[in-house]
Amino acid sequence: MIDPLYIPHEYYLTGDLTIGGMTSQLLTYFEVLLFTEDPKRKQVDEPMIVLKNFQHVLALVFAVKEVNKNPKILSNVSLGFQIYDSYFNAMLTNQNTLNFLSTLKRIIPNYSCDFQTNLMAVIGGLDSETSFHMANILSIYKIPQSSKKALNDQTLADASLFGIISYERSHKSTVTYCFFVPVMKDNAKFPIVYQMVPNEENQYKGIIQLLLHFQWTWVGIVALDDDQGDRFVQILTPLLSQNGICPAFIHRLQIFTASEDMTDIFYTSRPREILRLLVNKTEVKVFVTNADPHTVMVLKWFLYLGQMEEMSEAVMGRVWIMTAQWDFSLQTFDRLLNIKVFHGALSFTVKSKEVPEFQNFLHILHPHWPEEDEFLRVFWEAAFDCLLSDSNTDEEPGQCTGEEKLESLPSPFFEMSMTAQSYSIYNAVHAIAQALHAMYSARNKYMEVIQGGNMESPILQPWEIYPFLRSTSFNNSAGDLVHFNAKGELETAFDIVNWVTFPNQTFSRVKVGEASRGSEFILNDEFITWHKTFNQVVPLSVCNDNCLPGYSIKKKDGEPFCCYICALCPEGKISDQKDMADCFKCPEHEYPNKDQDQCLPKVLNFLSYGEPLGITLASLASSFSLVTVLVLGIFIKYRNTPIVRANNREITYCLLISLLFCFLCTFLFIGKPQKLTCLLRQTTFGIIFSIAVSSLLAKTITVVLAFMATKPGSQIRKWVGKRLAYSIVISSTMIQAGMCTVWMSIAPPFPDTDSHSIMKHIIVECNEGSIIMFYCVLGYLGFLATVTFIVAFLARKLPNTFNEAKFITFSMLMFCSVWLSFVPTYLSTKGKHMVAVEIFSILSSGAGLLGCVFSPKCYIIVLRPNLNCRNHLIIRNAFTTKSL
Template structure:
């Protein structure tokens, strides 16, 4: 039985293409089948080169303009349906659904490269269960019956989209433009691909479609739309354009690039990088033969993985007109490609064709002699059919039966059963690659990443600069050799940056611009205390504990340990002052002890005076507890010691003041105050006040005592070693009780300041308590407003200042009389009334 293996590449709407869609003729693709069929049993029809298979040689001179544009831009489904039905009709006679030469039935159809062609072909041929092999982008099948008989030499497009996504992320291109076809495939691309990019931080300056022309009457409208689209694309700040198209799209793009020459367009073209999907290839019209192709220089395209076939280029370069009988298109193609005409041609065009012209002499923009992805897919598709036929033929021989010593063949298998063998076909092609389909009938393969490099002579190269493996981990899905990529001339061979705005450098964070895509943002400096150590941080982060931001707020530096030490000037100064005042206090105490028998020392309870001087001396020395690295014992003693010592000192002052008042009142006749004047009252007041303060401190130490701590936040660049007060409430209770005693002492002394004694101690006590209260009232806001070791210095200053105020105001006048005016130190001067 004679079988036609029909390659149904029905591309009549592209009949005007001068550059063929596929790369070369394939020499006898089915040698393995010839072992099982006699010569002539198998006729391989329509398996010819891309050079001329579908390029109908129609010239502009004899082609009406309206029909020309109809064929250029309108992929007419009726022509595809017609060609599909012709395969089912008697050869040479077109009678739909009638075929008398059953021996010429097609067993499979290889279709493509346009998805619409595949879809329209499947609509007819799948009714007859004829297996279809598509080497172009697969259409979306609405019928399960169609998809059963459909086999794709084109991998799943989802893998391609994922690869483009990872490539954009690899180069850091987050601000792009998208151009798609104005048809169902373009809509599906936008629906599937755009959300994927948005979810991964890539946004769009524009998403436009290429103008569609259904009829010649719409050319003017389409040109106007094209101008507006051109302005959007070229006026965009996006440097990267993702272009989704199919085999015919390059023709439209080349027309699109020519718009500025025919229109007054003020937008200046800027450098753009094209990212082309795998469905696209370089095609053109005769009109475009000499058009500039530099626009594609530096473009990056995704292509189905392919390898150069052995002997492929040599076969093409030696191609001549001897195959005219087998291919009715070659003469017309020859005239188109070499701009010549044969002597018997009705169309006179250029010089006379000799037939000796060589395809290798044609520039790459007219004809390529390499194996492209589409050529490679056709080659593998043909061999897939051959191996499936071989498997089917072998299976048929296995089912012979023997009856009465004679072999009988079971009924022949139907050709539609070939699809079962196509699904399971697996073989190594002549390039040594494994070819097989997955469970969905899709080819299992990788994608190549191709960089386009053009030359002034209108030729170009497709340089493989990487690969894309959908089965690899996400971080290894795309592998690119950066140094092999040739970028467009506008970028001076430097990888371009395509972002909405400049990256926010370290030390800044992003803030979204209102009304703009999420990739567009302003850069704000990090607030104090925070850093950003990477580009384009959404938020600034706090430095870890123990570190602080540097001046540029892009790095965390370790903090220095800080405390008021004896090794620094402030610590030395305060320690010196404290020791000096304690030494002076000791001298005053020595003077009073030496002159303890004099009236001025004996007055107002000598023991209370000694106690006051000792407490003042201890208060000066207690300031030393605040200097140096905080330890556990120093933290326990600091505030409690100061609170108790000052309580003793202030209670002594209060006792002396009360003693003065009672002594004056006791001088009146028949006064009952005489029994209160004496040491017992003064001692009782000092002991009771001191014990009450000691009780408060004991409760503090028992419940929540102070402890050494680290203050990491008060001072930016340092870690402050401090004594944590533990219970702030108890701390202020100690200060509050001390303030209460000081206030009572001041009020009593103030009321007694005008008593008529020559040595009225109440006046001096008034001044001393005024100084004491002023110092400690100013201490609280100052203490709360300072940070770090400055807080310790403020407290030391308050201790020294208040103690010095008591010492100076109360005892210096007495020392002056004792040492410099001894004549005044007598009993007569002690009590002297006013006139």
């Protein structure tokens, strides 16, 4: 067991100003358990090395060298650096932080003796816990100042890639590229904080938008069982609920910090429980993971154990969503981990670009340069599985030639392109350099203007870097603008990256989207490669099948709100999207289709000339009109014959003409209702039919009076004549006309639409205005018809050859039957059929009057003219009188 306490792993490159920092756990010492077919354990002491994190060191070295080569930045000052490993260990982090504050490698803070580096900034690790432990110490101690030395002899405290600025306590400026634990946002303790990453809230919003984009509502949450895991779960869970997403499970990975913990965990049922959870929750296809380095290390360890237990295939076919701390890397212990489990994973990364010359810088590295680089030697031996010739070992290892190429390493172990984390370190170094340059320039100008340059420059105080760091804004060599917002956060966005793995244990990054401030979210689905088990179809991760359009969700009792059943929409309502909470009605001008998943436009419903029903009724009306004209023509032609003259010829003409107009008025009911046609429909029909019926009444009364007048001494003779008949017709018609006038005055009919009575149609109709007046008009017609029927019925057996009463009786019987059946039929139909019912009633009643009254006479006039003579009628009349 190698004790890391005695392996500081310092990396020195000293200069006038020095940046010190912690690496992101390059070396983490554990006992690694290697298992063979033999169930007995074999324990080997081997450091777990995160090879990829060495790029963070190289990014810092490259950035410092780039600053020192640039004559426009700190032209008279050079930067150096010191690097310590944090080992994922709080105690070692605290110890190495104190090393920054001490001299001669002895931890004596605030004591300056002999040689001391001129510390200007401290770079924290990727893990926020590491940076938090550093900040706790750096916020306590003040660093002694040398009062008579120039700027390059002064000690400015802690402008770090994690760090703090405090005027009263530590006088330290701090910059970080990790996400803060909540206490780090405590302005009382850490008033000024600078991050080389965007606001973390944007990342959580991006996760929610990503889940909503693919409609993943049933997801698993994986986090470490520590403070960071608690914070991740506490922030994410409410956001999921607010957006209709349910966590199927929240699994907390067990923490281990030593080889004994790993051994105990493996030989318990804990790993198997985790793998069974991943296997049994088959409907959970999406896992959201807090991808900080420690969590990822533990997760990969469990997956590695599952692979050894031949359960790895069972956890394939999942979509892993990783936070921005994720960097696809493998430690030396998990080289055998099958990385295809992460094929198709999606992660958030800080937006970055390729930095020119960085790859050229990597190409010139070799294990013997620089000699004081302890990390490079350890990295080289672990990466290429060899030992350098001067390594102290008793084994016979493979020798490193020094000609090994970094580009030959698989991407999970080392990448030649700069990662997002390294890019943040690179920007942080330049931000600090720009702030120091601005501060140094401002102080020199101040001394020249105020003091004339004759006095020695006063000692620069460490906190003076703060206003310059706060206002730092520059374009880096990649062309990105680097500046902080008012909260000390980098103004940039998160990239959404799709991770594609290959059989040779390599991978590629594919940028598929972007999440930035506010609700800005862009995702290109077509660029995403899913795990092969999905066959390039977007995975489903729901508690149950989606409710298709036409259904609405109904919550299951005792289940999370994401688990529900699908209920068919009630009649008249639809749902046009998946998983709708409730069905809704279509707009008035639309109706639901058969599947109740969309609204179709309603068809205008009115009786038109272009449809069969309209054509039929129009043809009947035309035919009856022609027949009426023909009958009228016959009666006019034979107007002087006895049969025409016997029954009041003028009233007969009036009846025929009124019947003609009755048939013609039906054309007012066919076609799309207009304002004029609506006004004329019922009034014309009512008045004309009143003329027709009153004409029949007049003819019947005339017959009765004529018979009564033939009796000796009768006083009724003076009433017999045309004036009585005309009076009956005119008075009856005027009453109907009066009612129609009142109707038109108070509430006239008007064109209207009805979109509710018939589901698929919008009825275009004439609103009768006053329904009372409409039924008054019909009622008056019924009254006239009833009176006419009664009179005709009583007069049907009068002994008069010219008596029409029996024919009028039959005609009025038909007329009353038609209109009595009309009322319930009219009320029970809608739309064009209601209009058709009224037209049919008009035509049938008119045809009944025409046929019953005039067909016998036409038969005699046309076919039996020999009967149409006075002598025959006198003889017949005498015979009829004798029979009575």
